[in-house]
Amino acid sequence: MKYFVVPGESRHLDQATRAELRGDFIECGDGITHYEMAGPEGGEVVVFAGSLTTPLFYWDQLVGELHSRGFRTVTFSAYGRGYSDRVAAAYDEALFVRQIAELTQRLDLAEPFHLVGASMGALVAMAFHIVSPCGHMVPYEEPARTSLLFTAFVDTARKESSR
Template sequence: MKYFVAAGEDRRLTADARQELPGSFIDLSDGVTHYELRGPEDGDLVVMAGGLTIPLFYWDSLATELNARGLRTLTCSAYGRGYSDRVQARYDETLFARQLAELTERLGLTGRPLHLVGTSMGALVAMTYAAQDPAAVSTLTIVGPAGLAESRLTSPHRLLRNDLLAGFVARRRGRQILQGHLGHNVRDPELGAELTEMVLDAFRFEGSLYAVFDTLQHLPVSGRDDLFRQTGALGIPTLLLWGDEDAVTPLAHFDTARTLLRARHHHVIPECGHMAPFERPREVADQIVPFVAARTERLDS
């Protein structure tokens, strides 16, 4: 799909613009990445991979919970999201996994295995990352993952396969589709409004809608059973978390995910929608912290 600038994208991500923005920035091979590294330097490192539209601020409350309990956290905005570059490249899991791998390497964080968390589309990115270097991943936490719905003729990557059609839909109805998607993510309307404001603020930068629609073209979010199965065969200790009222990746896929991932640790979070790390950060931390600690104790013993 040809790169485009949509209506309402009235800002550009330049070096000068970034001087006024929060967070840290680093120039990687595909572009500038917006990231935050927080928490005690001697704590086990938790790296988080986010979903289709979210900036790194999505993780703030969960990172705060994990930092308070002794864990170090690394969050970043995937290319095309937050304040990371809108790149003219194929937006797929290979791009996003490479971004995470380069970021951890450039920051000198590869000395010991890390703990990887992926939510929604980010779960597919996390699984791709883990497959590239299983020894680098101590634990894997998957939250409300995309990928287990059956691939149909109406699947986004099929509908948007034609570049002209994809560009037309993105330009004409992209922002409307985006807002509709965000409205289904969070159970609590107040949190939903907060999430929408957070995402749309970053979508004022040129190339944001292009990045989302190019991702929908090239990163299939259905029919990915093989990726789950391959991840389960890696032998990485896996924790599976899911909101009981997830309207985006329904809980009906929970048992399939648990079986394919061979996840011995799993938990359903009550009164929670699709974005558990954002909606229920304390409850998610309650699951991640002992899971990580148990693995660390086994490695140290």
């Protein structure tokens, strides 16, 4: 499976290597985060937090569906995953919550945004919600928009299962 680290990996994550890769890189407090922000300008923002072993491209099919529905997306690789830095810190909830907070601040996501997590990313998303000001989360009081977001998940899953 291509998502796992390969023994003997020799590629160094320096500026020259990063220039050859897709996406963008941003310095956060604990290290460099690999991310992609895409979709229609002005669209509601959906931030994705991946699971224990998944880099940002895990979400590629879903974000394409969301872009077609007018959403703007931010995907990123957590520290130690994908092309984000392997930081010298405890890989705990606080680290990953801090990474989301710093990434969204540095990207100037001042408006409320949707935060979606898979597996460990869901736990990090819930922890982020506890410590984040309420203004940074889209309230569920907007069922029409939430429904549109949910149907994109369902439609992507259907397309995958029909392959």
